[in-house]
Amino acid sequence: MTRILVVDDATTVRMYYRDVLEEAGFAVEEAVNGFEGLEKAVAESFDLILVDVNMPxxxxxxxxxxxRTMPELQxxxxxxxxxxxxxxxxxRAYAAGANLYLVKPVRPEVLTEVAAVMAGVAP
Known part of the structure; x- marks a missing residue:
């Protein structure tokens, strides 16, 4: 199963992404900030990471x-x-290592299509 890590400090945003992506057949894990996200991303294997900009x-x-400096995440x-x-x-996002940049709010069909394409599974 395709695994996605959602890194966002807003509970409602994480729940929205989880609902949409799980309904589309993805397995979703969450992190509330960049530190927690890095810990989870290195400890587990993910096919895609969705990350917010503004987090504590x-x-x-x-x-x-x-x-992007860690071999496991490159x-x-x-x-x-x-x-x-x-x-x-x-x-700034692309310079930091993002493969794609989307502006909130992201419609469910866009989120699932982007997730499928970026994770390398058929939409």
């Missing part, structure tokens, strides 16, 4: 920058999803 303790940019696709919509935010 470690933001999404730092999570991606640090994760090849795992990462999608940054944020309310920040300026071109500079998107550029």
């Amino acid at each position: 303790k470690m933001d999404g940019y730092a999570f991606l920058r640090q994760g 090849a795992v696709p990462a999608v940054m999803i944020s309310t920040e919509s300026a071109a500079q935010d998107r550029d």
Whole structure:
């Protein structure tokens, strides 16, 4: 089963992603900040990581920058999803190691299609 790690400090956002993705057949784990996300991502194996930008303790940019230095996470696709919509935010995400940048809110059909494509499974 395709495994996705959702790293976001907002409980409602994590629940939304979990509901949508599990209904589409994905297995979903959650982390509330970048530190917890890195711990889980290194300890377990994931096919895709969805990460927020603005989080306490470690933001999404730092999570991606640090994760991309770890051999276990270098090849795992990462999608940054944020309310920040300026071109500079998107550029920062790609520079930090994101494979794709989406602006919240993300419609369910977009979320499932992006997850399938990025994780390498047929949508």
